Amino acid sequence: MGILDIPFRKHRLDNGMRVVLSHDATAPVVAVNLWYGVGSRNETPGRTGFAHLFEHMMFQGSLHVPKNRHFELVERAGGALNATTWYDRTNYFETVPSHQLELALWLESDRMGWMLPAMDQEKLDNQRDVVKNEKRQRYDNQPYGDWDERIHRLVYPESHPYHHTVIGSMEDLDAATLDDVAAFFRTFYVPSNAVLTVAGDFDPERTIDLVEAYFGEIPQGAPLPDLPGETELSAVIGDTVRDEVVGEVPLPRVIVAMRIPPYSSDDFAVAEVTQAVLGTGRASRLYRRLVREKRVAKDVVTFAFPLLTGAGMLLSWITGYPGSRPEDLEVALTGELEALGDTAAEEVERAIAVTETDLVRSLEHAGERADLMSMFELYFDDPGRLNTEIDRLRAVTPDEVRSFAAGRLGPDNRAILTYVPEQEP
Amino acid sequence: MSPLDRQHPPEPGALRDFSFPAVERRDLPGGLDLRVARLSRLPVVSVVLFLRAGESTLEETRAGLACLAGDTLEGGTRRRSGSDLSEALERVGARLSVSTGWEGTSVSLSCLAERLEEALPLLVETVREPAFPEEEVARARDHALAGIRQRAMDPASQASDAAARRYFAPGVPYARPLGGTVASVESLGRGHLSGYADAFYRPGGGGLVVVGDVDADEIEAMASSLFGGWAGAPPAADIFDVEPAARTRTLQVVDRPGAVQSEIRVGHVGIARSDPDVFAVTVLNTLLGGAFTSRLNLNLRERNGFTYGVRSRFSLRSRPGAFSVRTAVGTEVTAQAVREILAEIQGLVDGGPGQGEVEAARDYVAGTFPLRQETVGQVAARVVELIIYGLEDDYHDRYRDRIRAVEVEDVHEVARRHLRPAEAQIVVVGDADGVAPGLEALGLGTVDVKAP
Numbered sequence: 030m031g032i033l034d035i036p037f038r039k040h041r042l043d044n045g046m047r048v049v050l051s052h053d054a055t056a057p058v059v060a061v062n063l064w065y066g067v068g069s070r071n072e073t074p075g076r077t078g079f080a081h082l083f084e085h086m087m088f089q090g091s092l093h094v095p096k097n098r099h100f101e102l103v104e105r106a107g108g109a110l111n112a113t114t115w116y117d118r119t120n121y122f123e124t125v126p127s128h129q130l131e132l133a134l135w136l137e138s139d140r141m142g143w144m145l146p147a148m149d150q151e152k153l154d155n156q157r158d159v160v161k162n163e164k165r166q167r168y169d170n171q172p173y174g175d176w177d178e179r180i181h182r183l184v185y186p187e188s189h190p191y192h193h194t195v196i197g198s199m200e201d202l203d204a205a206t207l208d209d210v211a212a213f214f215r216t217f218y219v220p221s222n223a224v225l226t227v228a229g230d231f232d233p234e235r236t237i238d239l240v241e242a243y244f245g246e247i248p249q250g251a252p253l254p255d256l257p258g259e260t261e262l263s264a265v266i267g268d269t270v271r272d273e274v275v276g277e278v279p280l281p282r283v284i285v286a287m288r289i290p291p292y293s294s295d296d297f298a299v300a301e302v303t304q305a306v307l308g309t310g311r312a313s314r315l316y317r318r319l320v321r322e323k324r325v326a327k328d329v330v331t332f333a334f335p336l337l338t339g340a341g342m343l344l345s346w347i348t349g350y351p352g353s354r355p356e357d358l359e360v361a362l363t364g365e366l367e368a369l370g371d372t373a374a375e376e377v378e379r380a381i382a383v384t385e386t387d388l389v390r391s392l393e394h395a396g397e398r399a400d401l402m403s404m405f406e407l408y409f410d411d412p413g414r415l416n417t418e419i420d421r422l423r424a425v426t427p428d429e430v431r432s433f434a435a436g437r438l439g440p441d442n443r444a445i446l447t448y449v450p451e452q453e454p
Numbered sequence: 455m456s457p458l459d460r461q462h463p464p465e466p467g468a469l470r471d472f473s474f475p476a477v478e479r480r481d482l483p484g485g486l487d488l489r490v491a492r493l494s495r496l497p498v499v500s501v502v503l504f505l506r507a508g509e510s511t512l513e514e515t516r517a518g519l520a521c522l523a524g525d526t527l528e529g530g531t532r533r534r535s536g537s538d539l540s541e542a543l544e545r546v547g548a549r550l551s552v553s554t555g556w557e558g559t560s561v562s563l564s565c566l567a568e569r570l571e572e573a574l575p576l577l578v579e580t581v582r583e584p585a586f587p588e589e590e591v592a593r594a595r596d597h598a599l600a601g602i603r604q605r606a607m608d609p610a611s612q613a614s615d616a617a618a619r620r621y622f623a624p625g626v627p628y629a630r631p632l633g634g635t636v637a638s639v640e641s642l643g644r645g646h647l648s649g650y651a652d653a654f655y656r657p658g659g660g661g662l663v664v665v666g667d668v669d670a671d672e673i674e675a676m677a678s679s680l681f682g683g684w685a686g687a688p689p690a691a692d693i694f695d696v697e698p699a700a701r702t703r704t705l706q707v708v709d710r711p712g713a714v715q716s717e718i719r720v721g722h723v724g725i726a727r728s729d730p731d732v733f734a735v736t737v738l739n740t741l742l743g744g745a746f747t748s749r750l751n752l753n754l755r756e757r758n759g760f761t762y763g764v765r766s767r768f769s770l771r772s773r774p775g776a777f778s779v780r781t782a783v784g785t786e787v788t789a790q791a792v793r794e795i796l797a798e799i800q801g802l803v804d805g806g807p808g809q810g811e812v813e814a815a816r817d818y819v820a821g822t823f824p825l826r827q828e829t830v831g832q833v834a835a836r837v838v839e840l841i842i843y844g845l846e847d848d849y850h851d852r853y854r855d856r857i858r859a860v861e862v863e864d865v866h867e868v869a870r871r872h873l874r875p876a877e878a879q880i881v882v883v884g885d886a887d888g889v890a891p892g893l894e895a896l897g898l899g900t901v902d903v904k905a906p
Binding site for chain 2: 057101102105124130134155157162163165167172242278324328348393394
């Protein structure tokens with residue numbers, strides 16, 4: 030048995046909603062977490078950003094819950110709540126003192142079953158303004174703020190649902206109508222497209238009864254439409270493709286992104302470990318060599334995006350110092366991708382050890398345990414992957430990392446985005 | 455089950471009590487205050503070594519020295535290089551981080567409990583035997599200088615830095631950016647760092663907090679041996695006066711030509727951590743701008759759609775920190791947003807809060823308290839606060855009762871005492887051509903436009 034043995038049980042309602050319960054009475058806190066299998070990949074042309082705008086509308090009230098009551102009730106109950114939209118899914122969650130579990134179930138079921146009667150034009154216009162300000166604050170008014178938009182355009186072809194990012198475009202946000210809200214709700218916000226996880230301190234038998242009572246009468250909904258566009262992708266981009274921005278950024282930055290196997294692939298674990306060897310921690314290759322030894326980079330960042338459709342993405346960026354030449358940064362970074370061919374066993378061991386600590390620590394939050402279980406159930410029908418995830422990483426060998434780097438991180442699979450500070454007058 | 459009533463929120467179940475984890479207190483040789491709390495849900499541990507090596511004791515010309523010394527600690531010890539140190543830590547899956555604030559330096563370690571015996575000596579070595587190699591000092595300094603350059607181009611940081619200069623009189627440490635200025639950081643060399651570490655990385659007045667799946671006796675034995683022979687205390691800190699920069703309202707625009715949004719800050723000097731009003735002020739701030747359903751957020755976001763969000767905050771430090779409202783709004787609604795912010799503050803001063811609002815804010819602060827103590831790292835941070843600010847041992851045990859005891863009149867009273875809209879310092883970082891005319895038209899005073 031591994032280091033983790035977090036208990037869980039599964040249940041399915043007649044309307045197709047999947048339920049995961051994970052009991053832990055250490056703290057008088059319970060997390061309620063809902064994943065819907067819809068994200069920006071489901072958006073049709075001309076409606077980019079809609080899945081996220083819709084997420085905002087889910088807080089604008091439902092038949093029995095007036096606008097703002099959702100936040101008022103949860104905050105008043107001593108709870109915390111939020112929601113996020115991503116490429117493949119949208120999640121809604123609240124963590125509340127355990128005696129307030131039923132409140133969270135009531136609120137979540139009311140908007141899953143009875144959202145539309147509460148919608149009106151004024152609410153849509155208000156949240157459209159809020160989202161446009163979110164886009165300005167987080168993307169348009171930020172140095173490097175458009176990086177993910179540009180990277181996605183390079184890594185995924187125009188016909189692919191990941192070609193556009195979650196925030197979408199201002200024009201498409203302007204075009205959204207109440208009819209779009211209704212159609213999106215009826216198509217995607219159905220019990221058969223949802224996973225509900227309850228984690229923390231609760232009575233399992235009573236909770237099953239409550240979930241049945243609150244969610245059981247919501248009609249099942251039709252099967253989901255196919256994803257728009259072309260979802261098949263070749264394993265590599267096919268070339269080194271580039272974009273460059275000369276503009277208002279303080280320091281030069283080079284971002285390299287590569288297609289990797291989708292999250293559902295067994296090889297995704299190899300990508301994750303490779304990413305960690307490259308950039309997790311100060312003993313990682315990029316930090317040790319580029320930040321500490323050669324001092325060409327001020328900082329380095331790497332991620333492996335767990336995306337489901339066609340291909341995931343491994344991304345690495347380095348930020349230079351004032352006056353660094355972008356071409357030197359690029360050579361330094363791509364040089365390290367190529368040098369992964371000599372990855373040693375101890376590097377792989379270190380990368381896994383740090384990843385393990387980070388994973389175990391993240392599970393201290395009931396909300397995080399619930400979120401991961403919802404994800405593993407929605408994506409893989411297996412919330413127990415929470416306990417076995419670390420074994421998947423431990424099984425990765427140095428040989429696999431080396432051959433992954435050779436096959437997937439070469440010049441035929443690179444999108445390179447460069448930011449260059451504007452010359453000062 | 456009885457038939458479901460969807461019309462009304464369900465009644466809550468029976469409240470389960472929450473207690474802050476029990477903390478064992480021991481004295482270590484050298485005056486280090488050891489506190490250990492056992493939390494064994496998961497096999498993890500969080501360690502924080504707090505030292506009285508903060509930025510607020512430094513002269514302005516040396517601003518950033520404590521931060522730079524802290525940042526350079528990962529550069530290696532007398533026994534091993536920076537890379538060797540990182541490898542040794544990561545081999546056992548440990549994360550070591552250093553964070554420096556106004557009050558002191560916290561060196562934090564997190565790892566699996568079974569690895570603590572291997573990881574803790576590395577933390578101690580990092581702090582007791584720093585080598586500050588020349589090339590690592592130069593790197594950390596370049597890094598800090600590049601960071602200052604990044605802040606100067608990030609509108610949110612620009613606004614916060616400009617606001618601090620408007621809130622606090624020149625010479626008050628809080629008026630300057632925590633990490634120092636280009637001039638002060640450029641003047642720092644290896645000699646300053648090692649001299650600083652020698653004087654300030656001392657056990658006196660500091661503490662070691664260990665939270666997780668551990669035993670206090672074992673920790674005490676381990677720490678006594680690792681910290682044996684460490685002695686001394688940092689020089690005592692002067693208690694400085696916190697004067698405001700101005701006692702009248704001022705309005706400053708920092709020009710960012712073409713900006714699509716304005717970063718707004720509105721505030722003034724607030725209260726110290728030790729102020730007895732802190733509980734009423736916490737409730738006040740929650741209903742003004744500390745929660746989603748606060749007056750400011752419901753107005754600016756949910757009613758007007760001006761912003762993605764707005765928050766207010768009292769920064770609680772040893773000496774009075776700032777009260778500050780922060781938001782980012784569209785250029786065209788900047789003046790209206792400033793007007794609404796001032797109106798909401800004035801409204802609380804004049805009319806006070808409603809009974810329902812105070813109850814909701816109290817319930818929110820008291821109710822979410824357990825949610826903020828879910829992890830070993832969060833609990834360790836709470837325990838470190840006891841040491842930093844000299845709070846009673848049972849402070850966290852009594853916290854929720856003190857919040858629940860706050861009444862409407864208390865909140866109104868602290869609103870009158872600690873909110874001063876007539877003295878508000880208003881800073882807008884945005885497109886001056888777009889925002890200045892509207893701000894002038896508010897009639898709040900002359901708009902001072904600063905070039906970027």
